[in-house]
Amino acid sequence: xxxxxxxxxxxxxxxxxxxxxxxxxxxxxxxxxxxxxxxxxxxxxxxxxxxxxxxxxxxxxxxxxxxxxxxxxxxxxxxxxxxxxxxxxxxxxxxxxxxxxxxxxxxxxxxxxxxxxxxxxxxxxxxxxxxxxxxxxxxxxxxxxxxxxxxxxxxxxxxxxxxxxxxxxxxxxxxxxxxxxxxxxxxxxxxxxxxxxxxxxxxxxxxxxxxxxxxxxxxxxxxxxxxxxxxxxxxxxxxxxxxxxxxxxxxxxx
Amino acid sequence: xxxxxxxxxxxxxxxxxxxxxxxxxxxxxxxxxxxxxxxxxxxxxxxxxxxxxxxxxxxxxxxxxxxxxxxxxxxxxxxxxxxxxxxxxxxxxxxxxxxxxxxxxxxxxxxxxxxxxxxxxxxxxxxxxxxxxxxxxxxxxxxxxxxxxxxxxxxxxxxxxxxxxxxxxxxxxxxxxxxxxxxxxxxxxxxxxxxxxxxxxxxxxxxxxxxxxxxxxxxxxxxxxxxxxxxxxxxxxxxxxxxxxxxxxxxxxxxxxxxxxxxxxxxxxxxxxxxxxxxxxxxxxxxxxxxxxxxxxxxxxxxxxxxxxxxxxxxxxxxxxxxxxxxxxxxxxxxxxxxxxxxxxxxxxxxxxxxxxxxxxxxxxxxxxxxxxxxxx
Numbered sequence: 001x002x003x004x005x006x007x008x009x010x011x012x013x014x015x016x017x018x019x020x021x022x023x024x025x026x027x028x029x030x031x032x033x034x035x036x037x038x039x040x041x042x043x044x045x046x047x048x049x050x051x052x053x054x055x056x057x058x059x060x061x062x063x064x065x066x067x068x069x070x071x072x073x074x075x076x077x078x079x080x081x082x083x084x085x086x087x088x089x090x091x092x093x094x095x096x097x098x099x100x101x102x103x104x105x106x107x108x109x110x111x112x113x114x115x116x117x118x119x120x121x122x123x124x125x126x127x128x129x130x131x132x133x134x135x136x137x138x139x140x141x142x143x144x145x146x147x148x149x150x151x152x153x154x155x156x157x158x159x160x161x162x163x164x165x166x167x168x169x170x171x172x173x174x175x176x177x178x179x180x181x182x183x184x185x186x187x188x189x190x191x192x193x194x195x196x197x198x199x200x201x202x203x204x205x206x207x208x209x210x211x212x213x214x215x216x217x218x219x220x221x222x223x224x225x226x227x228x229x230x231x232x233x234x235x236x237x238x239x240x241x242x243x244x245x246x247x248x249x250x251x252x253x254x
Numbered sequence: 255x256x257x258x259x260x261x262x263x264x265x266x267x268x269x270x271x272x273x274x275x276x277x278x279x280x281x282x283x284x285x286x287x288x289x290x291x292x293x294x295x296x297x298x299x300x301x302x303x304x305x306x307x308x309x310x311x312x313x314x315x316x317x318x319x320x321x322x323x324x325x326x327x328x329x330x331x332x333x334x335x336x337x338x339x340x341x342x343x344x345x346x347x348x349x350x351x352x353x354x355x356x357x358x359x360x361x362x363x364x365x366x367x368x369x370x371x372x373x374x375x376x377x378x379x380x381x382x383x384x385x386x387x388x389x390x391x392x393x394x395x396x397x398x399x400x401x402x403x404x405x406x407x408x409x410x411x412x413x414x415x416x417x418x419x420x421x422x423x424x425x426x427x428x429x430x431x432x433x434x435x436x437x438x439x440x441x442x443x444x445x446x447x448x449x450x451x452x453x454x455x456x457x458x459x460x461x462x463x464x465x466x467x468x469x470x471x472x473x474x475x476x477x478x479x480x481x482x483x484x485x486x487x488x489x490x491x492x493x494x495x496x497x498x499x500x501x502x503x504x505x506x507x508x509x510x511x512x513x514x515x516x517x518x519x520x521x522x523x524x525x526x527x528x529x530x531x532x533x534x535x536x537x538x539x540x541x542x543x544x545x546x547x548x549x550x551x552x553x554x555x556x557x558x559x560x561x562x563x564x565x566x567x568x569x570x571x572x573x574x575x576x577x578x579x580x581x582x583x584x585x586x587x588x589x590x591x592x593x594x595x596x597x598x599x600x601x602x603x604x605x606x607x608x609x610x611x612x613x614x615x616x617x618x619x620x621x622x623x624x625x626x627x628x629x630x631x
Contacts, residue, residue, distance in 0.1 A: 053501055077507050085505045091498035095490075105506045108409060153502075
């Protein structure tokens with residue numbers, strides 16, 4: 001059976017400026033897959049390619065057996081309905097309350113009764129620890145709360161694949177830990193596949209079962225695998241350096 | 255108590271064959287006197303440092319050294335070679351090692367080559383054609399979106415529409431009233447001064463009435479709405495773009511065009527004719543106030559206004575207002591959608607939206623003037 005997401009020969013570019021070239025990887029069902037790399041290496045750009053906000057310069061992205069890249073952007077609705085996306089800044093719609101931010105996709109997704117919507121909104125907010133904040137506007141809550149509300153909104157339609165762009169950056173260690181638990185919980189209880197862009201080492205080691213390292217120097221994937229294995233055994237020194245916060249043994253431990 | 259005088263900072267280069275020595279003395283302080291450099295600045299790294307006479311120093315000394323190292327590295331073929339730092343005090347050495355740890359990225363610096371006049375003209379022309387293309391594309395998307403609306407397939411939040419309707423309708427009434435009243439007043443004053451010479455000051459009513467309903471009412475309303483609503487559209491959509499909110503709409507399967515542009519366009523196109531009629535009435539009332547001061551009784555003024563206006567005249571402004579509404583909404587939304595992803599870009603988009611919509615209004619009005627003249631209306 002084909003992997004949940006397959007990326008083949010993907011080259012990402014802004015005009016003539018190539019960000020990353022020849023990325024090849026697969027994401028299996030129920031993976032917690034981390035995209036990591038130094039700042040500015042194209043982590044968020046890769047995420048934007050995966051959700052179709054940017055078109056690849058070359059290569060293709062497949063969901064199951066279906067080619068996402070070859071589908072006309074106007075006809076990607078069936079793919080998009082399986083996605084939930086949390087953006088780096090939260091990207092909550094600022095003219096709507098938190099409750100409305102979550103209820104809008106629900107209301108538009110089909111004929112759901114108002115009371116069901118209300119209950120769903122309350123449930124999603126309570127999952128991220130924001131019970132009772134339905135009537136707050138995004139401007140009235142803190143940065144960390146915005147991120148969590150962004151995750152609640154991303155989960156609104158019970159997505160099959162959840163994309164999180166730097167969910168724990170800017171959070172205090174405890175909130176960040178709770179977020180990790182939430183992500184694990186979501187995978188285990190809802191069976192979602194989760195793709196996370198992050199460079200928080202603690203989160204990477206505790207939740208990810210597969211990670212890709214984007215290497216700025218070579219502009220392609222440095223390594224792919226389980227984070228602990230990469231840290232100790234990767235034959236790419238840049239990966240070991242990154243996963244060990246700079247102090248790495250010169251050669252991989254056997 | 256007197257502060258001890260600061261000896262001025264001095265750098266002396268000694269070059270003996272390939273051996274370069276840098277002698278540094280004095281107090282190196284940001285607010286001190288300028289550095290005095292003696293000796294020819296060499297094109298290689300100093301091998302030794304003489305720092306016996308060096309006093310206090312802040313960042314100016316490491317900055318001076320780093321600047322020299324950078325010029326040497328840029329000129330040299332081997333960019334990786336690091337300057338010898340032996341002989342420098344530990345803290346200075348540590349700072350320089352930190353600064354030199356990552357080599358200067360020469361590729362990321364944008365080219366700053368001075369463009370010739372022809373280059374500039376060329377890039378201006380290209381930019382113009384790109385912006386015309388963008389305008390046409392946006393107009394096309396607007397038409398498609400309207401088509402989806404007419405067939406009932408466009409999705410947007412109805413509260414958004416009603417909110418915009420309120421913002422560009424009811425909430426604009428006070429400012430439209432004030433400006434229209436004053437315009438009516440001004441027209442009547444100017445007209446009265448001139449017409450009194452001919453003993454025809456009753457015709458002030460005709461002048462104010464026709465000027466308001468044909469031109470001034472609709473043009474002033476359009477200009478107010480450009481500054482008020484067009485700018486608000488651009489700023490709102492622009493900051494939504496900067497904050498990835500538009501991407502978020504897209505990933506939930508909402509068409510950002512239907513969602514953001516359509517309700518704004520519809521609301522403004524619905525409100526512009528109403529505001530224009532309102533502006534016309536207030537303007538005529540302004541003229542009437544002046545009239546009563548210069549000896550035209552209101553009843554007489556009103557009758558004279560009624561005889562001068564017919565349905566054709568009065569409808570011209572209202573018809574134009576629909577087109578102006580489209581122009582303002584399209585410029586505002588287009589500049590917002592095209593805005594870059596920073597707060598400065600949002601400000602720029604707002605400015606461009608106001609300039610574009612006022613220009614569009616005036617150009618359209620001139621075109622209408624020509625058409626109406628040809629049609630002898």
